[in-house]
Amino acid sequence: MPAAAPNRPAQRRSRLEPITAIGAAIVLAVLAAGIAAPWLTPWEPTQIDPFFFLEGPNAQHWFGTDGNGMDVFARVLYAARIDIGIALASVALAVVLGTAVGLPLGYAGGWVDDIGMRVLDILQAFPVFILALAIAAILGTSLPNLILTIGLINAPPYARLIRAEVVALRHRTFIEAAECAGNSHSSLMLRHLLPNALTPILVIAPLNCGWAILTLAGLSFVGLGIPVPEAEWGAMISAGAADVVGGRWWTATFPGLALFLTVLGFNLIGEGLQQRQAQR
Amino acid sequence: MTAPLLEIRDLRVAIPTATGVIEALRGVSLSVAPGEVLGIVGESGGGKSMIARTLTHLLPAQAEAQGQVTLAGTDVMTLRGEALRRFRGRSVGLCFQNPRSALNPVRKIGDQLIDRLREHAPGGDLRARAVTALAAVGLRSPETMMGQFPHQLSGGMAQRVMIALSLACNPRLLVADEPTTGLDVTLTGEILTLIARQARDGARGVMIISHDIAALSKVSDRLVVMEKGLIVEEGSTRRIVTAPRHRYTRRLIEAVPDVTTRRRAQPREDGRSVVMAIRDIDVTYPARFGRRPAPALTGVSLDIRMGDTIAVVGESGSGKSTLSRAIMGLLAPSRGEIRFRGKTMSSMRFSARRGLRRYMQMVFQDPFDALNPRMSVEDIVSDPLRLVERDAARRSAAIDRVLVEVGLDPTFRTRRPHELSGGQAQRVGIARALSIAPELVVLDEPASALDVTVQAQLLDLIRRLTERRDRAYLIVSHDLATVRALCDRVVVIDAGRIVEEGPTEHVFTNPASPKTRALLDAAPRLYTDAT
Secondary structure (H helix, E strand, C coil), X not given: CCCCCCCCCCCCCCCCCHHHHHHHHHHHHHHHHHHCHXXXXXXXXXXXXXXXXXXCCCCCCCCCECCCCEEHHHHHHHHHHHHHHHHHHHHHHHHHHHHHHHHHHHHHCHHHHHHHHHHHHHHHXXXXXXXXXXXXXXXXXXXXXXXXXXXXXXXXXXXXXXXXXXXXXXXXXXXXXXXXXXXXXXXXXXXXXHHHHCHHHHHHHHHHHHHHHHHHHHHHHCCCCCCCCCCCHHHHHHHHHHHHHCCCCHHHHHHHHHHXXXXXXXXXXXXXXXXXXXXX | CCCCCEEEEEEEEEEEECCEEEEEXXXXXXXXXXXXXXXXXXXXXXXXXXXXXXXXXXCCCCCEEEEEEEECCEEHHHCCHHXXXXXXXXXEEEECCCHHXXXXXXXXXXXXXXXXXXXXXXXXXXXXXXXXXXXXXXXXXXXXXXXXXXXXXXXXXXXXHHHHHHHCCCCCEEEEECCCCCCCHHHHXXXXXXXHHCCCCCCCEEEEEECCHHHHXXXXXXXXXXXXXXXXXXXXXXXXXXXXXXXXXXXXXHCCCCCCCCCCCCCCCCCCCEEEEEXXXXXXXXXXXXXXXXXXXXXXXXXXXXXXEEEEECCCCCCHHHHHHHHCCCCCCCEEEEEECCEEHHHCCHHHHHHHHCCEEEECCCCCCCCCCCCCHHHHHHHHHCCCCCCHHHHHHHHHHHHHHCCCCHHHHHCCHHHCCHHHHHHHHHHHHHCCCCCEEEXXXXXXXXXXXXXXXXXXXXXXXXXXXXXXXXXXXXCHHHHHCCCCEEEEEECCEEEEEEEHHHHHHCCCCHHHHHHHHHCCCCCCCCX
């Protein structure tokens, strides 16, 4: 018997790290601003003000207008819906896909595992962004396709992570005990292994949301993202990049700041969860 | 009486935590004379280890220690920096609980010894001195061992290396903190004797900390009994063992399994149905790269009848756990067959074997590792039940019934494993096994990871269960003493083969195999004449 600490760690959970709380506050604030956009600005994201093209920030258009005469403030707000929505959906998809692949691989072991892992190796040998470009180019650029693309390229790391956890858990006594209890393969995997293997995933997922937004912005920047005139930060930065040269800084800077803030928020959440896990 | 070598006066250790201050030691005073072996006994959480940790300044960072500790004239509590480092190296030798994790895994044994010598006792041929140190602790081929890594050693060998390391610089005091945890009974005796022998030169003092009063009674001159951070009784080993005064000491002594206690219930006569028939099985673990496959079991045959309680006894590494895993179908024999309820289980596929699971259940050695940390007691206990009882109300009633049966209150249902004590966790493990009324229950060292008094309660529960004779039990153990009162038949296993088998009383009174006799000699018992 180890010289067990006489106290039992009772109240270890419940309290969030301050860093997690700050991150969550940022992300929620941005998302809330996106949802509340109709009340925050009179302008529609694709509404054209015929009198103002590429006008700097003023009382009417707080963040100015872009080359199409659309209100940048309204577009930055409305884009939060799409960007955060795609980030969450694609990461959720990546987690589900990764789990669906990694869990049975780790559970089966042997040659099944070997072959599966080599396939993952091959997939991961491609640079992520090039792969995303290829998939987006093949599938075409619609909202569901973008979610699918970003979900697909993010799935292999999750598959690896889940598999590694499952391999480590597979020969723990409580899994043998569950096998002795008469559980089926699926029940061993879903009821006993998965809940125990999920912790590291939950730590990585928020970080991954940040990367997903960046990938989306990157795809939009090269023209394979959300098609104009739909408001999306990456596409706005891309379109505004040319204006910056002419001194019209507002069209790219404001969506850039929004993007920066959101990714920072997600990273802080992930960082906090990671610290918390490291303490265990 | 000579002046004490180590003197501890009114030592208090408090550890502040999030939930409040834990008073690990609440005013402990004791002394060790040169040439004396002092045993400190008590259960986990009693504060024993804190004494060893205070001596070497290894208390948790936030702990606050007060009191006076003097070792051979040195005031230990005020040591800092370089003086502390030298003191740790030269004056105290400390053997840790788990030797394999206390040795540096990436450095050779020889290098670790030479490091220590060079740092704290330089001079002469360091290598030759290291070899001598290894030979002095009874290691047979010290030259070879110099080039080996810790993972290549068995538990007993690793503890000997640890002792050699502690003694290398000839410290005045040798402290061993639970040095035999995880070792089987034969090795426990050998290691403790080796440690105690270090006081024989008359100059060195030895302090052994253990939860095992039987093992300590054999080797120590004086005993200190600790409970909840206080010394409750102190005296010569002989006096404490023969005439304990404190209630807690008496409890510890009563909990020692007695090798002479016989089974009260008489086995039923023959003619009962055979639940499981094991026919001449071999189990071979697959070879690692570049090694030959190692046979773990060879030619094992065994009949288990309804109502039987059979003990499988052997040293660690003898193959007894492999046998229980083969019985449970967790690994397949490479030869021979296992028939269960008339079906050849050993050749079944996973899904077919699942159908037989409800008739056989297992209780595991480490109660915490055997419970899913994310499930409540209720879910754990009903895990096997879920597959056969679809009706939620009936299932719920069955959970309550089986919890009461193993001595737990039904309010335990909502708890999670980390909220249980070791004894409670093992009861949950037993409740899970009994929940679907199996015909065969395999218990793999069910009490060996628990404190002695808890162990006694648990063995009592198992004894009561087995006396009902409504199912067959197979109990795996390294300790013959614990099984005599529990079992009808004993199977002694050594190096993967059955070396002796027969009715319990027959095996205990007329052991035929030398292995059985060795195990009987090693069985823990209280020694009233300390040496």
